[in-house]
Amino acid sequence: MATERRLYVGPSLRRLRRERGLTQSDMAADLEVSPSYIALLERNHRPLTAELLLRLSQTYQLDMSTLAGDGGAEDRARLQGVLKDPLFADIDFQTLEAGDVATNFPGITEAFLRLYTAYQEEQLALADRGAGARPGAGGDSDPGDPVAESRRFLAARRNSFPLLDDAAERLAQAVAAHDTIAGYLKARHNLRARRVPPKVMVGSTRRLDWHRREILLDDELDGASQNFQLALQLAYLELKVEIDEALADGAFETESGERLTRMALAGYAAAALIMPYSAFARAVEARAYDVEALGRQFGASFEQTAHRLTTLQKPGQERVPFFFIRVDEAGNVSKRLDGAGFPFARHGGGCPLWNVHQAFRTPRQIVTQWLELPDGQRFFSIARTVTAGGGGYGRPRIERAIALGCAADHAHKLIYTQGQPAGAEIAATPIGVTCRLCQRTECTARSEPPIGRQILPDDIRRTTAPFGFSDS
Known part of the structure; x- marks a missing residue:
């Protein structure tokens, strides 16, 4: 007679409780069990019984597979990824050890992952302070610099927030039943999307008018930008708990730093709503990371799509890790994200030999480049200009260039290198991080x-x- 498989769902149960904004006592009261029993379940010290699984499903309107699914696979994958850090290179981990720890000790696993993330943030902060920027000189290490705080928060987490990806994917399924985000907002929140001239918006591109139950949009925004603004508004309305939980993982010295990061996380959620993780991850492989083709498929702009490509690092479902940078014609960096280990200049200008600075010569055209740093690291980069601002005659338009790149080892997966020899055989442009460090x-x-x-x-x-x- 086959032995019945015991079901341990600690991480999934804890995630469910937090998504609903419940304490262990709240959940215990809902399920008519003791808070200590909930605590034991979350620590995987007790298996989930069939009776309690049914009660969870009925109480919280869940598909049973939601809880019975990965059994902590995400935490196992995260832990295994962290243990690859060179910091632990001299420790011989057995293949199954990380999995055993994540399954049997989910609390310890979460504590370790939090501590490692805090360590990563501190390393980035030390790098900022050690780069020699003077207070007031505009560098990332200026005391109380909110932009630097936000960048460190995102970099320490490789700009990947699986909790937001999962929540946005569920919301995208609900939106699909109403065809469009505008249709969902009308049905779920009784909010009507209305496009109005810039003079009515008075300097805004999106405004929520609760009194008239309207979301006003600048009618000179293109279709992708209007759709993103609606997705952003929906993220603020329905994903606040998940955004707050992701934000609570950081420590901010300034209120502005926290607000900038909240904006970044809301933008992340909006992109995940338009380009849901599972569907987007399948599409990037089918289209060989063709940014323009992916944008057309999901109704997103080139920049939105390139930005989303940097976030595909969900544990167990990782795709090519990318870095992203956006600069203006003067070389000022307005956005910088790294999931590929690229050593961005934290202070001073970037290298003028990198073609992201030359993309302005060929507007709206993709230019490619192999790069080699002084230490021998090689990367592959694509760059293209994008336009921000109004779409009407006489409206100010801001041209920026963005670069998206990956380590040379991954470049063969991209459509932009098809037909080329292996990366090691191609002459690369020798660039530096910044002149002072090159x-x-x-x-x-x-x-x-x-x-x-x-x-x-x-x-x-x-x-x-x-x-x-x-x-x-």
Whole structure:
């Protein structure tokens, strides 16, 4: 006679409780059990009985497979990913150890993952402070810099928030029954989307008017931007609990830093609603990461699609890890996301040899480039301009360039490298992180000398590079 398989659902049960905003006592009262029993279930110290599974399903209107599903697979995958950090390289982990820990000790697993994330944030903060920026000089390490706080929060988590992905995917299924986000907002919230001229919006692109039960949109936004704004409004209305939970994982010195991060998480949720994780992850492989084709399939802009590609790191369902940067014609960075280990310049300008700065010469055209850093790391990058601003005559339009890239090892999966030889066989453009940290002494594009090099006088000899350097 076959032995009945015991069902341990600790992480799933804890996630369900938090998504509903319940304490253990609240859930215990709903299910007519003791709070201590809920605690034991969440720690995987007790299996879930069939009777309680049925009661959970009826009480919270759940599909039973929601709880009986992964059995903590997400936590196992996250833990296994973290243990690959070079910090643990000298420790011999057995293949099954991480899985055993995640399954049998979910509380310890969550505590370890939180601690590791805090460590990552602190490492990023130390890198900022060690880069030599002066207070008030505009660098990321300025005391109380809200932009730096938000960037560190996102970078420490590789811009991946599975909780938001799961919630947005469920919401996308509900939206699909009403065909459009506008239709869902009308049916679920009695809010009508209305497009009005810019003079009515008075400097806004989206405004929620509770009195008239309307969401007003600037009618000069293109279709993808209007749809994103509706998705963003819906995220604020229905995914507040999940956004708050993701935000609670961080420690912010400034209120502005916390608000910027909340905005970033709401934007993440909106993109996940338009491009649900499972469907989008399948599509990126089917279309070989063709950003323009993916944008057409999901009704998103080039920038929205490129941004979404940086978030596909859900444990167990990872796709190519990308980095993303957005710059204006003056070289100012307005957005920066890293999921590919690219060493962005935290202070000063970027390397002028990177074609993201040259994309303005060929507006709306994708340009590709192989890159090699001074330490030998190789990356593949695509760059293209995008436009922000109004769509009417006389409206100010802002041109920016965005670059999306990945490590050379992953480049063969992209449509942009098809027909090319292997990355190691292709000549790459030698670039630096920033001039102050780049030791390529022969570079004629250099704007500053690197840290620690003695500059030679030029009264006898002038080098082709802007600076000549001593050999020692």
